Amino acid sequence: xxxxxxxxxxxxxxxxxxxxxxxxxxxxxxxxxxxxxxxxxxxxxxxxxxxxxxxxxxxxxxxxxxxxxxxxxxxxxxxxxxxxxxxxxxxxxxxxxxxxxxxxxxxxxxxxxxxxxxxxxxxxxxxxxxxxxxxxxxxxxxxxxxxxxxxxxxxxxxxxxxxxxxxxxxxxxxxxxxxxxxxxxxxxxxxxxxxxxxxxxxxxxxxxxxxxxxxxxxxxxxxxxxxxxxxxxxxxxxxxxxxxxxxxxxxxxxxxxxxxxxxxx
Amino acid sequence: xxxxxxxxxxxxxxxxxxxxxxxxxxxxxxxxxxxxxxxxxxxxxxxxxxxxxxxxxxxxxxxxxxxxxxxxxxxxxxxxxxxxxxxxxxxxxxxxxxxxxxxxxxxxxxxxxxxxxxxxxxxxxxxxxxxxxxxxxxxxxxxxxxxxxxxxxxxxxxxxxxxxxxxxxxxxxxxxxxxxxxxxxxxxxxxxxxxxxxxxxxxxxxxxxxxxxxxxxxxxxxxxxxxxxxxxxxxxxxxxxxxxxxxxxxxxxxxxxxxxxxxxxxxxxxxxxxxxxxxxxxxxxxxxxxxxxxxxxxxxxxxxxxxxxxxxxxxxxxxxxxxxxxxxxxxxxxxxxxxxxxxxxxxxxxxxxxxxxxxxxxxxxxxxxxxxxxxxxxxxxxxxxxxxxxxxxxxxxxxxxxxxxxxxxxxxxxxxxxxxxxxxxxxxxxxxxxxxxxxxxxxxxxxxxxxxxxxxxxxxxxxxxxxxxxxxxxxxxxx
Numbered sequence: 001x002x003x004x005x006x007x008x009x010x011x012x013x014x015x016x017x018x019x020x021x022x023x024x025x026x027x028x029x030x031x032x033x034x035x036x037x038x039x040x041x042x043x044x045x046x047x048x049x050x051x052x053x054x055x056x057x058x059x060x061x062x063x064x065x066x067x068x069x070x071x072x073x074x075x076x077x078x079x080x081x082x083x084x085x086x087x088x089x090x091x092x093x094x095x096x097x098x099x100x101x102x103x104x105x106x107x108x109x110x111x112x113x114x115x116x117x118x119x120x121x122x123x124x125x126x127x128x129x130x131x132x133x134x135x136x137x138x139x140x141x142x143x144x145x146x147x148x149x150x151x152x153x154x155x156x157x158x159x160x161x162x163x164x165x166x167x168x169x170x171x172x173x174x175x176x177x178x179x180x181x182x183x184x185x186x187x188x189x190x191x192x193x194x195x196x197x198x199x200x201x202x203x204x205x206x207x208x209x210x211x212x213x214x215x216x217x218x219x220x221x222x223x224x225x226x227x228x229x230x231x232x233x234x235x236x237x238x239x240x241x242x243x244x245x246x247x248x249x250x251x252x253x254x255x256x257x258x259x260x261x262x263x264x265x
Numbered sequence: 266x267x268x269x270x271x272x273x274x275x276x277x278x279x280x281x282x283x284x285x286x287x288x289x290x291x292x293x294x295x296x297x298x299x300x301x302x303x304x305x306x307x308x309x310x311x312x313x314x315x316x317x318x319x320x321x322x323x324x325x326x327x328x329x330x331x332x333x334x335x336x337x338x339x340x341x342x343x344x345x346x347x348x349x350x351x352x353x354x355x356x357x358x359x360x361x362x363x364x365x366x367x368x369x370x371x372x373x374x375x376x377x378x379x380x381x382x383x384x385x386x387x388x389x390x391x392x393x394x395x396x397x398x399x400x401x402x403x404x405x406x407x408x409x410x411x412x413x414x415x416x417x418x419x420x421x422x423x424x425x426x427x428x429x430x431x432x433x434x435x436x437x438x439x440x441x442x443x444x445x446x447x448x449x450x451x452x453x454x455x456x457x458x459x460x461x462x463x464x465x466x467x468x469x470x471x472x473x474x475x476x477x478x479x480x481x482x483x484x485x486x487x488x489x490x491x492x493x494x495x496x497x498x499x500x501x502x503x504x505x506x507x508x509x510x511x512x513x514x515x516x517x518x519x520x521x522x523x524x525x526x527x528x529x530x531x532x533x534x535x536x537x538x539x540x541x542x543x544x545x546x547x548x549x550x551x552x553x554x555x556x557x558x559x560x561x562x563x564x565x566x567x568x569x570x571x572x573x574x575x576x577x578x579x580x581x582x583x584x585x586x587x588x589x590x591x592x593x594x595x596x597x598x599x600x601x602x603x604x605x606x607x608x609x610x611x612x613x614x615x616x617x618x619x620x621x622x623x624x625x626x627x628x629x630x631x632x633x634x635x636x637x638x639x640x641x642x643x644x645x646x647x648x649x650x651x652x653x654x655x656x657x658x659x660x661x662x663x664x665x666x667x668x669x670x671x672x673x674x675x676x677x678x679x680x681x682x683x684x685x686x687x688x689x690x691x692x693x694x695x696x697x698x699x700x701x702x703x704x705x706x707x708x709x710x711x712x713x714x715x716x717x718x719x720x721x722x723x724x725x726x727x728x729x730x731x732x733x734x735x736x737x738x739x740x741x742x743x744x
Binding site: 004008015027030052075076078082090142143144147148149150151152155157159160161162172175176186189192193194199220221222225228246 | 517518534
């Protein structure tokens with residue numbers, strides 16, 4: 001019996017996705033990307049109207065009318081792609097993972113059809129760094145603050161033979177007392193707010209907190225509900241944000257490594 | 266005022282499907298009861314609830330949580346209920362604030378006291394678990410009363426992930442409400458999206474194209490297949506059978522990746538909308554998805570025999586967490602859990618919808634109601650799902666992916682779908698394009714109260730395994 005099991009295991013092909021192929025990958029995430037030269041004031045106005053969470057909006061910057069895309073609010077519903085007349089497409093690469101809150105926001109000058117935000121963290125830069133993390137151990141405690149369980153399903157996928165995040169030295173630990181990093185999903189509900197604070201307090205310093213998913217970054221579709229307190233940073237300090245609804249395993253890996261890269265040493 | 270529970274044709278009390286509140290045109294409170302009469306259909310009974318309402322929980326124990334929810338959300342006085350402690354709102358919620366009636370903005374923080382049931386006697390200890398658990402699990406609190414290792418009583422305290430979802434539907438347009446529906450329970454998001462969309466289509470008298478119906482069936486069965494493969498893997502994890510778990514997780518991932526190739530999303534989010542499908546599916550890609558499913562199911566059936574033949578698995582699965590048929594019936598349990606306890610119950614067969622009307626299939630029914638029975642039911646259902654996907658992929662009808670949905674005047678819609686966890690219902694009211702009420706009956710809300718009965722007499726170390734074999738969603742239950 002056990003011989004069959006071991007034999008079958010040995011015959012399995014290796015399905016591990018190389019680290020390089022994960023960084024910046026966003027297949028299946030439906031995250032939007034703006035095609036700057038197709039932007040017009042009318043399209044920008046339309047995008048603002050169809051976005052259900054206010055991730056897309058208009059604002060003034062330096063005297064110019066700008067389109068704002070805040071990835072932290074985006075639930076990747078795809079309506080902007082449907083109504084954007086070619087000015088919005090599905091992102092092919094996505095590196096706004098593990099970044100700071102201000103870096104989640106991008107701006108385009110509608111009149112001049114150019115992006116006026118600083119460029120996203122380059123995944124090439126991260127790639128150069130990740131091998132130095134291989135020998136390190138990062139203990140992560142996942143904390144559901146009220147999520148719909150979409151993010152949990154994707155975090156669970158990180159342990160499967162395709163992603164196998166233990167190769168990066170990442171371990172999932174059972175107690176916050178063993179953790180270096182809290183991976184927090186969901187909008188913080190009223191009923192979980194106390195437990196979220198207590199869990200944060202139980203993590204020994206120095207500690208990192210990563211807010212995961214549209215809900216963790218901004219409250220997402222649940223923003224404004226009477227039963228939630230708000231995004232994760234409404235309750236505990238957050239070091240990095242991974243947007244997406246839900247973020248794919250590749251985006252989670254990209255984000256966690258980016259937070260590590262940026263951490264103060 | 267008291268409701269008379271209807272009977273089915275063969276004289277038995279009808280199965281309770283849901284109890285929920287709503288506000289009438291003059292903001293008067295009402296209670297809606299939905300029963301399953303088998304043939305011909307569901308029956309909804311509405312009672313005015315301006316004054317006290319007699320509880321039906323003693324005749325139909327399945328109503329107990331629903332009545333507590335009504336009490337919390339609407340402030341409806343329920344007379345004769347055995348346990349009216351707050352269910353959805355915890356110690357931080359002030360008395361007398363009913364969010365479905367009042368304008369619940371900036372609700373002050375309060376400090377209330379919640380009393381757990383105390384089991385008294387010599388040598389009895391309490392073990393408190395949660396809301397934050399070890400591992401990647403949703404939050405919920407379990408209060409065990411144990412003698413040694415043996416569980417005498419388990420009290421659940423849930424609703425940590427209560428997000429006021431039903432209130433969020435109010436005022437949203439009938440087309441965009443689907444985004445909220447997809448976020449009720451993320452791993453079953455497609456079943457929620459389809460069920461919500463069907464309710465809107467019922468309200469507006471829309472007929473979706475045969476092609477859209479067929480592709481919805483593929484998505485629903487794929488979601489069920491993924492869920493069952495994942496559950497079998499989870500059961501292996503909980504008994505330390507790492508090989509089985511790794512296989513199952515790999516097969517699940519191969520199906521998620523096949524979904525990305527077919528429709529650009531891992532969990533079919535943003536695919537189903539009222540009127541059909543948001544994206545047009547390429548027939549060639551659907552065929553490829555069918556091939557991936559066939560391959561994945563072939564691998565899965567290979568590992569399931571390996572799993573079930575392993576003596577240490579049999580030792581842990583058999584006789585653990587027995588849910589008797591009587592308890593399952595009284596608590597109106599649904600889905601694979603009900604079927605593993607001998608209840609023949611499946612919305613796809615009992616009240617066929619969409620493309621299921623054109624399909625011939627049987628659902629497996631178990632007997633013993635233990636962890637092994639639930640595992641076997643999931644494995645057998647995965648086979649049915651794989652076959653239904655193959656048949657549909659091979660004979661995909663033509664038609665427009667999306668037809669317009671026009672909501673005029675006062676509309677009301679109802680829809681039931683067999684989600685991977687069981688019967689899921691949406692019941693909505695709208696005025697022109699705006700939703701005025703949308704109720705979600707989640708199978709997890711129905712099944713959670715049965716869990717304490719299944720763990721009684723088991724050792725506490727078997728609880729994670731029994732819990733996994735039920736595989737209930739916390740977010741779906743808490744909404």
